[in-house]
Amino acid sequence: MKKGKLKIGMVAPPWLCIPPKGYGGIELVVYNLAEGLTKLGHEVLLFAPEDSVTSARLIPQVPRHLGQDWGSFAKEAFSMLSAKFSFARAAYEKVDIIHDHSLYQTDLPVKAVYTMHGPATEPAKTACRELSRQGHSIIAISERQKQLFGNGKINFAGVVHNSIDAKEAPFQEKKEKFIFFIGRANWEKGLDLAVRVAVKADKRLIMAIKMTEKFEQEFFAREVKPWLDKYKKHNYLTMFEVITPKEKFDLYKKAALTLFSSQWEEPFGLVMIESMACGTPVIALNRGAAPEVIVNGKTGFVVDTEEEMVQAVKKIKDIDPRDCRRHVEKNFSVEKMCREHAEIYKKVIEGGKDVAQT
16 A cells, blocks of 8 residues: 555445435445545445445445345344444455444454444434444534534544535526425425425425335325325426436426425435535525535525525525535535545544544
8 A cells, every 4th residue: 555545444334335326325425435535545445235336446245235125123134244244354354444334333353433324312322332432433424413422422533524526416507496305205304394385485396205115105195195186286396206316416406496304403414515516505494414514695594494494485596506516615525525534544543532522
């Protein structure tokens, strides 16, 4: 290896291929990291499903991605087995550090950092405290996430926001009149809220929805379908259940705005930066990382209530699409994310004492 360059074991979950062909926020982050770190000259061993595509060295953990529709027991077993193999092989390959995205606890004598992608649940806090006790470090994806995890002894190596390759996001300054929602069909993502806001603002809403699991289908039938049935004749609501990345970005760039109606403390939210990279402002509830990602009044609006969200829709013409694009290029680039991760890796390898403990 060249001086200053690292050999990194990158461990992805086994559920989706890298990069994801549709929905898959964690998988997109892992892809960007593996590609960006490889471009910086580091040697990256990507442990991921065999149908993944990467510039890094791919070491398959499963013959193909397993899909997400498994019961909790099977999911836990598959996750543990794929991570156990990945860690053992990474140790055999003598990597300098392992970056894990599945919270696998190992007794191998390896340096490891773990990115927390999920919410601050008690099981997640317990897992992070145990990993910290074992001498490993945690990377948060937002200051708000770190704050919510801050009850107990957790070794935080730093906060690194997720990223997007803005060059892959098509910019369009002239917008159409519809507003856009993309996400899972559940209460957390606020699909029902997005529908209500669109109807109250008298705007056409296009929805790109993941609805493969039973609880998502039940939520949609209960909370969303009645609105579809009631307002279909007015052409208010249009839905896509299957969408490619190209189709997704085509909708982003044309939309007048994107509604990020997540009603929980979402740790980040790639939707926000994907939309702004296309020059499309975002309206979000004041939850989770939204205030860290959106510049209120310049790249979108951060609001507290449903009614404020409706009013913000009426002010969206005040936002300059070029400001949205510049904000992402400056603050959420893949290059920036990878440089910050490489700095954390080196700090952890060197046993730096400045790893924050909360």
